[in-house]
Amino acid sequence: MVSNPADKPNAGAPWRTRASSVLTALSHGSAPFITTFLLIHLTAPAVANIGGSALSSQTxxxxxxxxxxxxGERYLLFGPLFIHSSxxxxxxxxxxxxxRPxxxxxxxxGYVTAFCFLPVHLITHRLAPADPAPPISSLSPSELDYEFVKAALSGWPRRSTVLYSVLVLGVALHAADGIGIIWSTWSPGLKLPGRKARRALTGAAIVPVLTGLAVIAREPLYAFASMAARYQAALTQSIVYRL
Known part of the structure; x- marks a missing residue:
């Protein structure tokens, strides 16, 4: 009797199963670092509801x-981001x-954020402003404050609103669903609120972020003309702002 190849055990299954467990641990273990960064990073636009862009910049x-x-940038931000996504x-x-499908x-x-909105945000807010060539001339951390965000919102209001809003909403929804998976994997005996409740709580948490961006967008641009030109040059390094 000729055996059916489909009936034979999959020789690759054991190592794949072990590798899957390791990859799960890496993905889950990197998530708290990303969450900590997000809480710190998104506090800045949220406090604009209280003190405008000036307080956002200070925060x-x-x-x-x-x-x-x-x-911090290597091991608390980019490292965990790379580990989590890869x-x-x-x-x-x-x-x-x-x-899951x-x-x-x-x-x-996760994938839309990692391959679309996050790269655009990283290029426009981190890599392009560091370009030493004029007219950008390496914007310093003190120069790269929320006037830069305001320049994006005032110069390209629709696309900037979409980019910021979709990025925040996508990350929030990913976190709301992801925390349930992480929690059920490592602490199955402890019950979290259901998926709908987690999404509702996360949605409520990001409302101040979005309204803070709206406050910033309504403010006039306080940067000098020379600084505004450097902001524009940095933003247009991204094809999204050149179209």
């Missing part, structure tokens, strides 16, 4: 002490069992 400069030092992608490609909210928000 952002304080927050940079955590995530924009040589150590481990999830590798797990989807090689895991013997895919736990690509069309799930967690997958869609």
């Amino acid at each position: 952002m400069l304080l927050g940079r002490e955590y995530y924009q030092t040589m150590f 481990s999830a992608i590798i797990k989807r490609l090689f895991s013997p069992h895919v736990s 690509l069309t799930s909210a967690l997958s869609v928000t």
Whole structure:
């Protein structure tokens, strides 16, 4: 009797299963670092509801002490971001069992953020402003405050509103669904609120962020003309702002 190849055990299953467990741990373990960064980073636009862009700029400069030092940026921000996204992608490609479809909210928000909105945000707010060539001439941390955000919102109101809003909403929805998976994996005995409740709570938490951006957008641009020109040059390094 000729055996059916489909009946033979999959020799790759054991190592794939072990690798999947490691990748899960890496993806879940990096999430708290990203969450900490987000809480610090998104506090700045939220406080604009109280003190406008000036308070946002002060808050952002304080927050940079955590995530924009040589150590913090490498090991508390970019490292966890890379580990979180790459481990999830590798797990989807090689895991013997895919736990959720690509069309799930967690997958869609994760991949769209990682491959679309986050790169645009990183280029326009971190890489392009550091260009030493004129007219940008390496915007310093003190120069790269919420006047830069205001310049984006005033110069390109529709696309900037979409970019900021979709990025915040996507990250929030990803976090709301992701925390449930992490919690059920590592602390199955402790019950969290249901998915709808988590999404509602997360949505309520980001309302001040979005309204803070609206406050900033309504303010006049206080930057000098020369600084505004440097802001514009940095923003137009991204194709999104050149179209």
